[in-house]
Amino acid sequence: xxxxxxxxxxxxxxxxxxxxxxxxxxxxxxxxxxxxxxxxxxxxxxxxxxxxxxxxxxxxxxxxxxxxxxxxxxxxxxxxxxxxxxxxxxxxxxxxxxxxxxxxxxxxxxxxxxxxxxxxxxxxxxxxxxxxxxxxxxxxxxxxxxxxxxxxxxxxxxxxxxxxxxxxxxxxxxxxxxxxxxxxxxxxxxxxxxxxxxxxxxxxxxxxxxxxxxxxxxxxxxxxxxxxxxxxxxxxxxxxxxxxxxxxxxxxxx
Ligand SMILES: [Fe+2]
Numbered sequence: 198x199x200x201x202x203x204x205x206x207x208x209x210x211x212x213x214x215x216x217x218x219x220x221x222x223x224x225x226x227x228x229x230x231x232x233x234x235x236x237x238x239x240x241x242x243x244x245x246x247x248x249x250x251x252x253x254x255x256x257x258x259x260x261x262x263x264x265x266x267x268x269x270x271x272x273x274x275x276x277x278x279x280x281x282x283x284x285x286x287x288x289x290x291x292x293x294x295x296x297x298x299x300x301x302x303x304x305x306x307x308x309x310x311x312x313x314x315x316x317x318x319x320x321x322x323x324x325x326x327x328x329x330x331x332x333x334x335x336x337x338x339x340x341x342x343x344x345x346x347x348x349x350x351x352x353x354x355x356x357x358x359x360x361x362x363x364x365x366x367x368x369x370x371x372x373x374x375x376x377x378x379x380x381x382x383x384x385x386x387x388x389x390x391x392x393x394x395x396x397x398x399x400x401x402x403x404x405x406x407x408x409x410x411x412x413x414x415x416x417x418x419x420x421x422x423x424x425x426x427x428x429x430x431x432x433x434x435x436x437x438x439x440x441x442x443x444x445x446x447x448x449x450x451x
Contacts, residue, residue, distance in 0.1 A: 198425070199235075202275075207219045209245065209247050220262065230403060236259070236275060240279070279307070296428060303332055311337065316353055331347070333360040334347050335379055352438075357385050357387070358385070360388075377409075381440070
């Protein structure tokens, strides 16, 4: 399995707090059957700034250490970028990273609402050949209440990533229900761990896929698994239209 969103790098944010913890997380990932992790420290979220060059340095040094310790995990560079006013300018300046140098960029919204410029970012980055992957929409209050807004972003070219702990119930029943509903409605293209540590926020990716398979079908779980592999390989992810017509959302979201 490939994990496209995890806070595996030490010292950079509220994820791993030491090299030892990063190595423990890497061991845990391997034991779950994860072969590659895209390290996505927070960037531009008002607390943490981790520009491209810094992330690349940390990835290279962790990868070297993993090889020395014979831990068979590939680490690639990325960022979890909070939508901010100068997003497009900074993309042009080269301080932002796509996921594993692919044409996919992980974008996070604040938990309470969707930024007014969200659609503009999706559209403008799309013109530069970059596809926005919306991080954990099931944890965003506005998208959870109005999933037709997520459908609209997907129709505008974005993709979306659900977090393993949302599926397994780690954030409560309501988030779990929203996550499953978004998956069943084909609004989700990736499952990722958003792992922060080994105890409170581990990977739980295998558990999440098996739950997804049980609740939403093997075909969807397989397609999410394959999409993460395609992304890492720098290949295009097939577009799939959201399943529910937009006008029926209000009925289904009750
Ligand atoms: Fe994250």
